[in-house]
Amino acid sequence: MRKFALAIHGGAGTILRSSMTAEKELAYKQALEDAIIAGESLLIKGGRSMDAVEAAIRSLENNPLFNAGKGAVFTNDGKHEMDASIMNGKDLMAGAVASVQNIKNPISLARAVMEKSEHVFMAGIGAQEFAKKINAEFMPDDYFFVQQRFDQLQEAKKEDKMILDHTVDKEKKFGTVGAVAIDQHGNLAAGTSTGGMTNKKHGRVGDTPVIGSGTYANNKTCAISCTGHGEFFLRAVVAYDISCLMEYKGLSLKKACDIVVMDKLVKIGGEGGLIALDAKGNIELPFNSEGMYRASKKEGEELFIGIYKD
Ligand code: ASP
Numbered sequence: 404m405r406k407f408a409l410a411i412h413g414g415a416g417t418i419l420r421s422s423m424t425a426e427k428e429l430a431y432k433q434a435l436e437d438a439i440i441a442g443e444s445l446l447i448k449g450g451r452s453m454d455a456v457e458a459a460i461r462s463l464e465n466n467p468l469f470n471a472g473k474g475a476v477f478t479n480d481g482k483h484e485m486d487a488s489i490m491n492g493k494d495l496m497a498g499a500v501a502s503v504q505n506i507k508n509p510i511s512l513a514r515a516v517m518e519k520s521e522h523v524f525m526a527g528i529g530a531q532e533f534a535k536k537i538n539a540e541f542m543p544d545d546y547f548f549v550q551q552r553f554d555q556l557q558e559a560k561k562e563d564k565m566i567l568d569h570t571v572d573k574e575k576k577f578g579t580v581g582a583v584a585i586d587q588h589g590n591l592a593a594g595t596s597t598g599g600m601t602n603k604k605h606g607r608v609g610d611t612p613v614i615g616s617g618t619y620a621n622n623k624t625c626a627i628s629c630t631g632h633g634e635f636f637l638r639a640v641v642a643y644d645i646s647c648l649m650e651y652k653g654l655s656l657k658k659a660c661d662i663v664v665m666d667k668l669v670k671i672g673g674e675g676g677l678i679a680l681d682a683k684g685n686i687e688l689p690f691n692s693e694g695m696y697r698a699s700k701k702e703g704e705e706l707f708i709g710i711y712k713d
Contacts, residue, residue: 405589407446408684410699411438411459413469414578415630415676418694420711431468432708435698438462442584443700452584452592452626453491453514460487460510460594463580467549469696470578472508473542474549475598477556480605483547485598486612487513488524492591492620499612501526505547507540510596513612515539523614527606552601559602577692579611581628583620583680587702591682593618593626593642600633609633615643622682624649625656630695631668631675639668645679656681664689 413435442459446452464472475483487509488499498517501524506512515537516525525533534541579597586592595618597611610617610633617633619642620626627642641663648659660679668675669691676690678697688697688709698708 404587405585406684406702407585407587408680408686408699408701409439409442409446409455409459409582409584410678410680410686410688411435411442411463411580411582411697412628412630412676412678412688413463413580413696415690415692415695416577416674417692418696418710428710431696431710434463434466434468435696435708436706438582439698439700439706442582446584446586447702449587451588452586452590453489455584455586456489456582456592456594457510457514459582460580460596461508464508464510464596468578469580470598471580471596473547474552474578475547476552476578476601478599478605479560479602481556482605483598484603484605485509485596486608487594487596488612488614488618489513489517489594490592490614490618490620491517492593492622492626495621497523497614499524499614500530501608501612502606503527503530503534505541505544506534507542507546510594512539513594524612526608555601577630577632577675579630581618581630581678583626583628583678585626585680585682585684589622589682591620591622591626591680593620593628595628595630610636610641613637616640617642619643619646621646625659625679625681627677627679629675629677631692632673635668635671635673636675639663639671639673641668641677649681656685656687660687660689664691
């Protein structure tokens with residue numbers, strides 16, 4: 404039996420102590436801890452990393468604090484279009500959905516694409532039809548209405564640009580959620596879920612549902628889930644690049660993460676971060692932004708929760 408380990412993120416960005424209240428900080432920390440517990444309670448019983456990743460992400464999707472599921476940001480035309488993906492490191496099976504609406508838990512729909520269809524990636528109306536067929540849980544528009552996100556859209560429209568999930572006080576924040584895990588059987592899994600970017604155009608898709616960019620898992624190397632400015636993460640093929648540096652260059656997880664997040668992404672202007680875990684259970688949580696909501700738990704060790712850089 405191997406030791407399990409689990410890491411999650413709730414988005415990266417300009418998260419400053421100065422713009423945080425004690426109450427808000429507590430709420431974020433509690434939400435991160437709840438998500439860790441959702442995954443850990445399965446892993447501790449010998450459960451699979453895929454189930455732990457899905458459970459942790461569902462917990463974050465159900466919380467309006469994060470830009471995924473219930474808290475998904477608004478598109479330019481006032482809708483919510485969500486993206487998600489999940490990957491199993493054991494057999495490289497993967498599932499993803501893009502631009503889905505009214506789905507309560509897009510991560511579970513992504514998993515259903517993997518397990519119940521012959522496809523890997525489904526988008527838009529086709530993905531919605533598939534969701535109906537497998538009886539996925541749909542929610543009405545008002546379930547996804549969060550006043551703060553609506554205010555963000557008005558701000559973004561004023562500036563006439565697509566804005567990353569920031570708050571009204573101009574705090575810049577990418578609220579995407581994700582999880583990576585290794586179970587006691589030594590299998591890795593990764594998943595990511597997002598509403599994308601505030602004021603994004605109808606049909607815009609970022610890195611989150613793209614296997615190899617926003618999410619990747621391979622038992623030979625690592626499990627990765629990203630958060631940040633999707634256009635840059637797509638162009639840098641971030642998650643697979645880290646796996647490749649480990650597989651073909653023999654780099655450690657830490658070194659591979661450093662090169663991609665702190666050098667390659669920075670050089671092209673890609674702000675954000677990621678959570679990473681290797682086959683030995685090592686965890687890395689690198690980010691080149693001011694902060695990243697993050698938490699991790701290794702079997703038999705203390706829970707770690709972090710928000711800011713220091
Ligand atoms: N990566 C996501 C996207 O570009 C945004 C985020 O991480 O919050 O859609």
